[in-house]
Amino acid sequence: MSNPLARLFPRLVDRRSSVEAITPRRTFQDVVLPPVTRRLLDDALTQVHSYELIFTRWGLGERHPTGTALAFNFAGPSGTGKTICAEAIAHALGKRLLLVRYSEMESMWFGETPKNVAAVFRLAEEEDAVLFFDEADAIASSRSTDVSHGQQREANTVVNVLLQELERFDGVVIFATNLAANFDPAFERRIRTHVLFELPGVDERERIWEVQLHRRTPVAEDVSFRDLAEAYAVSGGDIRNAVLRAALAAAAEPGPDDGKRIHQHHFVRAMEDVLAGKRVMTQSIIEPNVELRRTAEAVAQILPLLAQMQARTLISVAVAGAALLTAMTALILLLS
Ligand SMILES: Nc1ncnc2c1ncn2[C@@H]1O[C@H](COP(=O)(O)OP(=O)(O)OP(=O)(O)O)[C@@H](O)[C@H]1O
Ligand SMILES: [Mg+2]
Missing domain, CATH: 1.10.8.60 (Helicase, Ruva Protein; domain 3)
Structure with missing residues (x-):
């Protein structure tokens, strides 16, 4: 069977796909969570289960056609079960998981990220899938007022597109971020529940x-x-x-x-x-800082020398300039 993603969005799906539709296999049976995380996740699940009742059977979806997306943020360090829990939620709902590797999408499709973000929402609607933005730190971060760089402008547009899409979408969206994500307040308002994934005890x-x-x-x-x-x-x-x-x-x-x-x-x-x-x-991440410090120390040592050299150079240039001026004046006097 051909990949439906490739059929609908050929440019989104290539060899190093940044979007992948997964049929979830892992369930909450496979996850062991600290009590606080478990409670927050149960709360998220209750919201998901009540959703159908409230918005479909009780008709509130027709009364409130926008702003009904169930958006969750799974925040926590690497390897604490964010992805596995997103899969388990999709499994519990009997839906597929549409996994978007956001940072990859951003680096692969510079200039087209806002369009691609809109496209994955369409796709999630068509496939009736749970949308999962993995590594979404960049997406979640504050919009910047400094739009002098193309990248920053694009990041701002992505957040705006995301906010519009969240307003229209009526399914489940999960973002995975690390703890340091600096949330845009408008984005934060649309997140129903932040589930904190802590390291296990x-x-x-x-x-x-x-x-x-x-x-x-x-x-x-x-x-x-x-x-x-x-x-x-x-x-x-x-x-x-x-x-x-x-x-x-x-x-x-x-x-x-x-x-x-x-x-x-x-x-x-x-x-x-x-x-x-x-x-x-960790060392390879820290090492450049050590190098940087050493370079800074070396520069600090040679700075006074450079300053001395600069002073000498300035004096030499001034003397040479004065000599040139004198020579030219002499020449003019000679010729007049
Ligand atoms: N709480 C957990 N209970 C059981 N298994 C876990 C748990 N956390 C992690 N694992 C195991 O570790 C693997 C990696 O976890 P997972 O991919 O869900 O982490 P993550 O929080 O999404 O990490 P990252 O931020 O690096 O994407 C899982 O496939 C699972 O086998
Ligand atoms: Mg993950």
């Missing part, structure tokens, strides 16, 4: 370790998820990565497959590797 971590495995996964007797949860204060995403690494390591060991088990040392080693990988990433 020790109890949640223990359960996340468990839900990351399948009942067929061979886990050795010596494994203690409680110990792992206590030893590593990490996100669900990190636990997922460690579980997959541990399984790979156990599977790669010699011997018949039937005898293979994932042991505690596989999980420990895998988590250490995940953490080491993250440290490398």
